Amino acid sequence: MTPIDARTAAPGRRAEPAGITDIATSTDEVLRAAYGENFPVSPVVLPAAIREHFKAIYGFARLVDDIGDEAPGDRLALLDELAADLERIWTGAGPSLPVHQRLATTVAACDLPAEPFLRLIEANRLDQRVTRYPTFDDLLRYCTLSADPIGRMVLGVLGRATPDRLILSDRVCTALQIAEHLQDVAEDYAAGRIYLPLEDLDTFGVAESDLAAPTASPALRNLMAFQVARATTVLDQGAPLASLLDGRMRLAIAGFIGGGRAALHAVRQAGYDVLGGAPKASKPRLAGAAMWVAVRSYSPSMRAGAAGAGGLPPLCEPPPPSPNPPRATAASAVSAAAVTEPALATAKDRAATSVPAPTVAVTTLSGVVTGADLGNTESRSVNGPASAWPAMTEADSRHSRRGDEGEAS
Secondary structure, three states: OOOOOOOOOOOOOOOOHHHHHHHHOOOHHHHHHHOOOOOOOOOOOOOOHHHHHHHHHHHHHHOOOOOOOOHOOOOOHHHHHHHHHHHHHHOOOOOOOHOOOOOOOHHHHHOOEEEEHHHHHHHHHHHHHHHOOOOOOHHHHHHHHHOHHHHHHHHHOOOOHHHHHHHHHHHHHHHHHHHHHHHHHHHHHOOOOOOOOOOHHHHHHOHHHHHOOOOOHHHHHHHHHHHHHHHHHHHHHHHHHHHHOOOOHHHHHHHHHHHHHHHHHHHOOOOOOOOOOOOOOOHHHHHHHHHHHHHHHHOOHHHHHHHHHHHHOOOOOOOOOOOOOOOOOHHOOOOOOOOOOOOOOOOHHHHOOOOOOOOOOOOOOOOOOOOOOOOOOOOOOOOOHHHOOOOHHHHHHHHHHHHHHHHHH
């Protein structure tokens, strides 16, 4: 699963259109079948040529995600076939699949590397083997495969993939991924997956079976409020990315960031009850949030955050090579995260089977603009478990609501 929406129908919701799972499908057909996203796929503020490149990237990401989520039969075999054909873009052999043929034009025009594309495929391989994430660190590690590559592709197309921008982009994309997870708790659980860290379920007293209920319990609502606050923190850390771009590029990136803010706002507006269906932001809310981000990108505090971006450590180190990688095609270029599915019975069992913690750089809010009014610089690590965030949920929720009011005004 990537920041591109999965489309398994949530309980009580109408069935969304089925995804494309035929790897021989053209990009145009994939785009026609695509459902609405939290962010503009091909922002109209950008020149037509760049929009076409964005469509080529989105068509690829959408197809990979649909195969990983919905394809019948051996999904790993299909993903391996995709990866092998994808690599032909860079070897000069020429890909045979229509989506890759269109993507090859974008890769050549923008001089894009193979790694971000291979990481998206690897994320969907991981989804076939891992359905639970014991800690937030483990989820961040997954996001280095499933989310961060999207921003790197976008910046590559814009010709703005500098180290400072990439650091901020990774935060924005990780936050967008987490926002998708929070919206889709019910449908992910119906598909057998949980993207809420198991340590946080334990801390808030939420059982996995609670995710199958028609409405969220008070404990689950508190857990969701905490997750929204943490995702908002990560998104706010990446928001100065818009300040490092000019003109129409700034507006386009503000649309991505605003989409994340609007998605998190939708979860808050639902009272943190996501079990009756995925809360989605309205188009006016999306537009308002994007404009709010664009305007705020000119503020001194946002410019200061952008200037300090180069000194920020990554949220999480990339995953280590897997000791037992899947079929050897593109896996040699981007190895699977060394994650094994944890046992589900008890916290003790989970600890015994959980993935070793990655080398995570402790990232705090100190010196980085965050929060709706850009005035909250309280130091707090985003990597810590829920138990390390005492008495923060309501305060941070109020803080986020002030930003929502600013966006709506």
